[in-house]
């Protein structure tokens with residue numbers, strides 16, 4: 261898979277059966293579970309897959325430097341002093357260092373005006389050292405977020421959330437890859453592919469229609485050759501638990517802590533836990549990160565992504581991939 265991150269994100273979907281892939285896909289586990297033998301789910305280890313992707317990206321960054329004299333740079337725009345946003349942005353810069361990407365960091369006051377923030381966007385659009393950048397979300401309420409996201413130069417959109425890039429996802433413009441994919445959906449696909457899991461013909465339930473995860477994930481999973489059949493559930497869905505019971509794959513991206521329980525799932529289901537909520541214990545005052553899936557779901561699922569340690573690290577890895585690809589595209593070396 262060397263050098264293949266995001267260039268051919270879907271072409272590597274493996275063959276369907278364990279015989280063909282040498283990888284057990286877990287469908288036999290389903291039967292075992294139905295016959296009453298408890299089987300612990302296998303772990304979709306996002307830290308391990310992200311480490312592999314970063315190794316591949318380091319090599320591509322080395323080639324860009326040695327053969328093209330280009331060092332990719334990732335910019336982050338952070339408005340205000342939300343501790344969670346600060347910690348995420350800090351993590352992104354640490355990731356950059358690991359793979360040899362330069363960091364450009366713009367930390368701005370929480371009361372910045374729309375016009376001043378737009379000025380920063382215009383500067384980054386012009387800055388040749390910034391290959392790609394993100395505006396950390398959410399922005400303060402007085403800022404028009406969509407106007408900011410639309411102002412980002414599409415070729416510098418490291419999140420893959422610019423309307424032009426989301427439009428290309430809808431239009432299936434992918435051969436050759438001309439635009440970045442949204443990081444979390446692409447990270448989910450990579451996490452499955454790298455564990456030998458194919459989705460062709462599978463019933464996937466995506467819970468949550470957010471713009472960063474649920475909505476674009478549905479679009480990505482239904483494209484050829486991933487070929488999943490996707491149901492997108494949201495707060496207006498009335499029979500969520502019926503949908504959960506019949507889904508082969510559940511992607512929980514709703515942001516309600518532990519809303520999905522073991523008994524809600526079809527035995528042998530593949531479960532991706534994307535939601536992250538900071539939950540404070542009223543007695544101890546201690547804050548922990550809690551996913552959308554009750555950890556006991558691991559007793560019923562065939563595969564489960566832990567939270568933390570699952571989709572989060574993959575999101576970060578795909579952000580780096582988008583920056584490296586933007587640099588390769590600019591250098592004319594991305595096929």
Ligand SMILES: Nc1nc(=O)c2c([nH]1)NC[C@@H]1CN(c3ccc(C(=O)N[C@@H](CCC(=O)O)C(=O)O)cc3)C=[N+]21
Pocket residue numbers: 347348351394395396397398419443536549567568569570571572573574575576
């Ligand atoms: N423009 C923009 N792009 C984003 O991609 C974006 C954003 N805004 N705003 C906030 C959300 C959230 N998000 C996460 C990414 C990685 C982890 C992650 O790596 N989490 C670790 C744990 C980290 C910890 O312990 O704090 C894990 O799951 O193992 C978490 C959350 C990206 N977001």
